[in-house]
Structures are given as C-alpha cells and as structure tokens.
Amino acid sequence: MTSTRLGRLPASLLIIAAGAVALAGCTGTTPAPSLSPSPTVVVSDTPSATPTPTGPALVPEGSADDNLPYFAELVAQVWNGGDRVSGRAYVDALVAAGFDKSAMQVTADQSTVGNPAESIQFSVRWGQECLIGQVGPATGNPVSIVAEGLPDGGCLLGRTRTIDW
Structure with missing residues (x-):
C-alpha cells in the first residue's frame, strides 16, 4: 500500500x-563519538617536602640575640595592624608565636589620667636577658632590643600591668 x-x-x-x-x-x-579516557590519579604514601620558612623563627634553645629578629618581626606585624597601641595585642601575638606568657611584662595602654599612653613597653625574659619592645606615638617606629634582665627577675622598671588573660 x-x-x-x-x-x-x-x-x-x-x-x-x-x-x-x-x-x-x-x-x-x-x-558514536569516542570518549577520552579519564585522568589517572596517583596517590603516594611518600610525604612531600615541607617548605622551609623564609623569615626569622623562634629558636627555643637559642639566646635572646638569636630570637631578636623573630621578636622584632612580630612587633612590626602588630604595629602594622589595627591594634598598634594595645599592649595585649603584642602579648597575644608573642604567645601565639611560641614565647612564654609567664615570662612577659607589659605597661599600661593608658596614662594615670586615662589618656592613651605615649608609648607602651612589653618584654619577654629569656634566661638572664630580656627581649624588650617599645611602640607608641612618641616612639615612632617600633623598637626592639635585647637588654640585661633585672635582678628581681623582671625586665621593665616601673609599674606594669598584670597579664591575667
């Protein structure tokens, strides 16, 4: 049909x-169009190399002089941040970087009449020496030094605040 x-x-x-x-x-x-093979994934049990730090690092068995570059770098990082005139910010950064909080001192952020401090000092006792930092409007750029420790075990003269956080 x-x-x-x-x-x-x-x-x-x-x-x-x-x-x-x-x-x-x-x-x-x-x-039918040919399909390309899927990529092969190779998993290795061999660990890859850990990158070597390029800047200063904490040297736990080193001297205060050995640790000064790392201390100064941390101080500069905090100074360049938003809490540049907060003693706690420096203490917290140093603790996070491996320094011992119980070996630290810090001065007040404010004067006795409540005005912002013209400079703040903070320190870490390192054996018989001290890593000391000073920052603030009256200081200009941050200052980091190594100085002899005080006979009483501290690093800073005068009144310091309790680090209780």
Whole structure:
C-alpha cells in the first residue's frame, strides 16, 4: 500500500522523501563519538617536602640575640595592624608565636589620667636577658632590643600591668 501511495505523489515529494529515508539510514551507521579516557590519579604514601620558612623563627634553645629578629618581626606585624597601641595585642601575638606568657611584662595602654599612653613597653625574659619592645606615638617606629634582665627577675622598671588573660 505504501508504494502505491508514493507512486501517486509528485516527483519533488518523492525526492524529498527519498532524501529523508537516506538521511535516516545514515544516523544509524554514524559511529558514536569516542570518549577520552579519564585522568589517572596517583596517590603516594611518600610525604612531600615541607617548605622551609623564609623569615626569622623562634629558636627555643637559642639566646635572646638569636630570637631578636623573630621578636622584632612580630612587633612590626602588630604595629602594622589595627591594634598598634594595645599592649595585649603584642602579648597575644608573642604567645601565639611560641614565647612564654609567664615570662612577659607589659605597661599600661593608658596614662594615670586615662589618656592613651605615649608609648607602651612589653618584654619577654629569656634566661638572664630580656627581649624588650617599645611602640607608641612618641616612639615612632617600633623598637626592639635585647637588654640585661633585672635582678628581681623582671625586665621593665616601673609599674606594669598584670597579664591575667
């Protein structure tokens, strides 16, 4: 039946119909696109090298002089931050970097009449010596030094505040 119906169609429709059949036949013979293999992941049990620090670092068995570059770098980092005139910020940064809080002293952030201190000092006792930092508007750039410790075991003269946090 189908052939008889096709026979009665105009020639142009027969050509279109033949083309459609030919194209339909081609779709079945077109090879499927090849898939590229997935990437291979290699897992190694060998640890990778740990990067070497490029700046100063804490030297627990070293002298105060050995630790001065690290101390000074930490002081400069806090000075360049938002809490540059907060003694607690310096103490907290030094503790986070590995210095012993129980060996520290810090002066008050405010004068006796409540004005901001013109300078703040903080220290870390290191054996018989002290790492001492001083910052504040009257100081200009931060100062970090090594000095002999005081006979009473402290580093700073005068009134200091209790580090109770």
